[in-house]
């Protein structure tokens with residue numbers, strides 16, 4: 001049946017059409033919907049899970065593939081770093097069932113700490129990489145990835161980028177059937193990664209590289225189209241931009257669309273180069289295609305020559321402009337041809353109105369007034385605690401790093417109290433090891449766990465603390481407090497961050513202790529509980545001091561002009577009635593009502 005699918009949904013549907021049996025992953029924009037779609041649409045017999053991190057997800061998928069099942073693990077580009085240990089190794093060991101590693105790259109970066117190009121990562125890991133140009137092509141490409149993986153007994157990376165992940169296209173989706181029964185795990189020394197075996201397998205991987213490069217040149221995965229003397233090499237979403245840019249002028253160009261970038265299809269590239277006088281390369285992230293063509297002796301116009309931006313996303317209009325500038329060919333697609341987008345309201349990133357993290361940050365700030373402290377942040381929506389007026393994120397590196405960086409700071413300056421803020425989902429993903437490290441190595445830190453009972457940043461996925469799985473089963477939640485106590489953290493206080501008095505006292509007590517001590521700020525994310533309350537300002541009592549705005553920064557509060565001067569006002573559509581503002585107001589004139 002024909003359906004309008006988003007790129008990530010197309011990957012999921014393609015995997016189900018290919019008979020995938022086990023899908024694991026960790027949420028992260030722009031990849032998240034791939035696993036969610038598998039969970040929604042899976043036929044009986046397909047297992048799906050949000051793993052606690054990408055490494056765990058890759059290992060679950062590898063185990064299933066060892067037993068002969070088709071498996072997929074999903075993640076964003078940063079997650080590939082977390083998964084790199086098992087992914088590197090599974091390439092040396094090999095698989096029986098097809099194993100696809102779906103990685104969504106984020107040029108910009110739009111919602112990531114850094115840019116990272118999975119094509120280059122695949123080359124580094126020596127794992128074949130297939131790239132997606134459009135949702136329709138992603139649907140086909142993932143099916144080919146499974147076939148290739150199974151035929152060659154190796155994992156295959158399917159790479160996509162934000163604009164493909166989130167674009168929509170019509171795809172002919174078949175009815176999904178349960179996966180075929182598999183043989184199961186058969187004991188064999190080949191599954192045990194010993195140095196001697198790795199040495200032998202490295203030779204096979206090296207040989208396989210040239211065989212695959214030949215296959216990718218001959219099987220139509222890297223098509224060379226057109227007969228013009230101006231060559232354009234591209235891949236992924238950039239190929240779609242090029243197609244739009246040169247529409248109506250195709251006869252003047254020869255286009256090399258690299259959809260299977262690693263191992264690089266040298267023969268196809270040579271055929272392309274032989275046909276053209278000039279080569280322009282359009283690709284996002286690394287100059288991957290560009291460097292391979294340059295290594296073949298081509299004089300390339302691209303990122304290295306300074307003609308294509310080295311960072312950020314491209315667009316059809318930008319590509320058209322660059323082609324015209326470099327070739328003198330007037331193309332029809334110009335920025336002025338496109339309808340002008342309406343001006344967007346200014347929306348600085350900020351914690352939601354009523355977010356319990358605001359209470360936790362505010363309480364720490366208040367409790368530590370006059371004392372030396374550092375607020376180490378982490379990855380999650382609470383990173384937005386860096387915004388003014390809270391200004392409570394002094395560092396942020398990568399998932400889980402706040403906990404261990406706090407230990408590094410403590411070893412250098414023991415007089416400062418280091419607060420490591422980490423969310424509940426991130427704690428399970430990569431905070432536990434840092435906590436254990438701190439206990440074992442006698443670090444002196446305050447572990448501040450912002451437990452809002454969900455993975456809020458990526459769309460409220462469940463995690464081990466929520467008591468529900470991705471398959472919808474109710475399970476016993478894993479207690480963060482019990483995990484900490486099991487690791488040897490003896491001082492653990494659970495407090496309500498929306499009760500400032502209670503929170504401040506607990507923080508001051510924890511700050512005065514030594515060793516690894518934990519504060520669990522527990523209050524659910526406002527997006528997962530029904531809204532039942534709001535707050536209202538008694539403007540007769542309000543003295544217009546602005547304390548509620550300048551200290552708390554809740555976006556529901558504004559100052560309005562009244563007959564009696566400027567007074568605070570609350571937008572009932574945004575306010576959740578958390579009551580924080582009333583607690584800090586000197587007149588307590590912000591009453592919470594039902």
Ligand code: SF4
Nearest residue numbers: 354554575578579581
């Ligand atoms: S009660 Fe106050 S702090 Fe809480 S959401 Fe409403 S306006 Fe914001």
Ligand code: SF4
Nearest residue numbers: 542543545546548585
């Ligand atoms: S803190 Fe209270 S008194 Fe001051 S502006 Fe806000 S509502 Fe008015």
